[in-house]
Amino acid sequence: MVSSIPNEAILINTLALQEAKHSSEIENIVTTNDELFKAELDIVNQSLATKEVQNYTQALKSSFDTVRKSGIIRLSDILAIQEELEKNVAGFRKLPGTTLKNSQGDIVYTPPQD
Numbered sequence: 001m002v003s004s005i006p007n008e009a010i011l012i013n014t015l016a017l018q019e020a021k022h023s024s025e026i027e028n029i030v031t032t033n034d035e036l037f038k039a040e041l042d043i044v045n046q047s048l049a050t051k052e053v054q055n056y057t058q059a060l061k062s063s064f065d066t067v068r069k070s071g072i073i074r075l076s077d078i079l080a081i082q083e084e085l086e087k088n089v090a091g092f093r094k095l096p097g098t099t100l101k102n103s104q105g106d107i108v109y110t111p112p113q114d
Helices: 008-026 033-040 048-070 075-086
Strands: 107-109
Touching: 008 033, 008 048, 033 048, 048 075
Parallel strands: none
Antiparallel strands: none
């Protein structure tokens, strides 16, 4: 379906931006659509949250291109995406027990541990 759109990048870029925005909210990195669109146009100084979401968006686009070219996603691709996102080479989590908690200390999300 995407290939039937004259400029599929518009759809992919918008979806990537919204995915990045909403996924970042899980980690309490909150920005607005307005801030994101202005940042794309380089109109304003960006907040840290907006920069973080833009990094996420870029990593999402890069990974989309990788999968489109190869048809699969490999562990090395996942590590490359993580490196692009976090700007380091930390690799896969080695210690279990990571959780996200709200301000009351309640666990709101437990990522996969294996």
